[in-house]
Amino acid sequence: RVFIPFYTGEVVTAVFGDQASYERLHRTVLIMGLLSLASTVFGGLRGGSFTYAHATIDRQIRNDLFRSVVKQEIGFFDMNKTGEICSRLSADCQTMSNTLSLYMNVLTRNLTMLFGSLIFMFTLSWKLSMITLINIPIIFLVNKIFGVWYDMLSEETQNSVAKANDVAEEVLSSIRTVKSFACENYESSRFMTFLNVTLKIATRKVFVVIGLIWSNELLQMGILTIVLWYGGHLVIDNKVESGLLVSFLLYQFQLGENLRELGEVWNGLMQAVGASRKVFEFIDRPPRVENTGTYAPDAMTGKIEFRHVAFSYPIRPDLPIMEDLTFTVEPGEVVALVGPSGGGKSSCIAMLEHFYEPTSGEVLIDGVPVREYDHKYLHTKVALVGQEPVLYARSxxxxxxxxxxxxxxxxxxxxxxxxxxxxxxxxxxxxxxxxxxxxxxxxxxxxxxxx
Incomplete structure (x- = not known):
């Protein structure tokens, strides 16, 4: 496509120039036809390649995020709501993969055409090209300024959407409770409240987009007007041919289109950056409770010991649940933990399953700290029967x-x-x-x- 404006000018010269002839016209049109065919073929291959890349990137990002999330300690899920995590896994990953595949396609195409256009423009007329070149840094500066603002608003949007998704997940997962209290309208209104917050952020983004479009259009139309005025003088003075001016103007239009699309690419990438921050934060986050133990004995007698254990939950580190707790459960012994709500009964079981690490002290099974046991082995030996059974949507x-x-x-x-x-x-x-x-x-x- 980079060659099309040049040969369009050649067609004009072949028809209206001093050396006009059928032979030159037919040759030029044939070349344009072949170039258009090649552009179509390679454009299709490029589009197919980036579509496959989108599917691959989407799969990899979602897999990396999910693997990282399921390896986190229970305290991570105490601090992060399930709906927000699911929003990162769905909406944010979708935004990232769509943006990368779509805009990388647009970026490579427009960068190639931009540099190709500049080369042809300088070949046709370096004087006219210098006028155009002055405009390019200004356009990139404007896109940079608006892009930073757009990035900030995009991150706010993703966080707002995540909160709305958390409300939806919470309500739908407990729909029987919602209906038993006749709270359908209340929950719908609460969900709309979060959506209104997202809409307010989107309204602010509208002004950013309007400002960006106005700035780019004014700059491009201004420089086009100057090129038309100066180029017209050159043609009248017989310093350039009319066909050359036509080619240059077509390259000017193409360059403006390339710059406009590159501006959209920049804003799209800023949106992806906003969505990716939390995703990569989760992916790169090391679990606070490591399951790296390797101890897996052939047999386990089942002696449980708590030695001077102190514990507080990660989300409430200043509120101790237990301090200096020591007790022993012998193999075969039946023990009931009795106490008021919040006294630490469930916390003892959670530490025994190595869901949490004690703040100080040790939790041992057969004299070995639970952290040293192989993760899979430990949970084949320690079982918990909860008050509310959990079944998955499987057979x-x-x-x-x-x-x-x-x-x-x-x-x-x-x-x-x-x-x-x-x-x-x-x-x-x-x-x-x-x-x-x-x-x-x-x-x-x-x-x-x-x-």
């Missing part, structure tokens, strides 16, 4: 075998029989062990889920 068989690397139908059915669940799985479900239990076990009764 009954997959839920029973969850956490095991390998299992077969016999193992699953044996476990179900021990839990007295085999009978209702076979008789009361639609597809036996292949029945999908629904999100959070919604297709099962409370009693069935607990079994």
């Amino acid at each position: 009954v068989s997959e839920n029973i075998g969850y956490g095991l690397d390998k299992y077969d139908d016999d193992m699953v059915q044996k476990s179900a029989k021990l839990a007295n669940a085999h009978t209702f799985i076979m008789n009361d479900t639609t597809d036996g062990y292949n029945t999908n239990v629904g999100e959070k076990g919604s297709q099962m009764s409370g009693k069935e889920k607990r079994r």
Whole structure:
């Protein structure tokens, strides 16, 4: 496409110039046709390549973010709401991958055409080119100024969208509670409040876009007017041919279009930068509780010791939950932890499962600190039966075998029989062990889920 304006001028010269001829016209038009065909072919290949790159980048960013998030300690999820994390995983990653694939495509195309246009313009007339060249640094400076402002507003937008998504996730995940209190309208209004905040930020972005467009258009039209005036004088004085001026003006229009699209690329990249900050913050964040232990004995007797343990939650470090706690549970012994709400009963279990690290002291199993045990091994030996069972939207068989690397139908059915669940799985479900239990076990009764 860089050659098209040049040969358009050649066509004008071949028709209206002193050396006008059919032969020159036909040759020039043929060259233009071949160049247009080549531009079409390579444009399609370029578009396909960047579409594939978009899919690859999107997959990699989401995978890196998800892997990093699931490896974080429980304290990370205490500090960051689930809806906000999901927003980073969906909206922010989508913005990043879309921007990179789309705007990198536009960037490479427009940079190539921009430099190609400048080379042809200097070849045609260095005097006219110098007038155009003065404008380029000013346009880049204007885009830089507006781009910084756009970057700031883009980050605010992503944070606002994340908060709105958190509200939606919270409400939808507890929709039965919402309906039991008849709070549908209240929650809808609360969600709209967060969307209004996003709209206010978008309104501020509108003024940035308007200012950028006005600035670029005024600069480009101003320089085009000067080129037309000066170029017209050169043609009248017979210092340049009319076909050359036509080619130069077409390159001028093309250059202006390239600069405009590069400005959009800059703003788009600033938007991606705003979205990427939190994503890369999560990706680069090392877990505060490392699961790097390697100790995996052949047998475990089950002696539990808390030695002078002190603990406070990461989100409330100034509020101690326990101080200098010491006790021992012998193998086979049944112990009940009794105390007021907030006394640290659940915290003891959480530290035993190595969800948290004590502020001071040690938690040991068979005389070995829990942090030294292999992560997978520890959780095959330490089990927790919670008050509210958690089931995934998978088959009954997959839920029973969850956490095991390998299992077969016999193992699953044996476990179900021990839990007295085999009978209702076979008789009361639609597809036996292949029945999908629904999100959070919604297709099962409370009693069935607990079994």
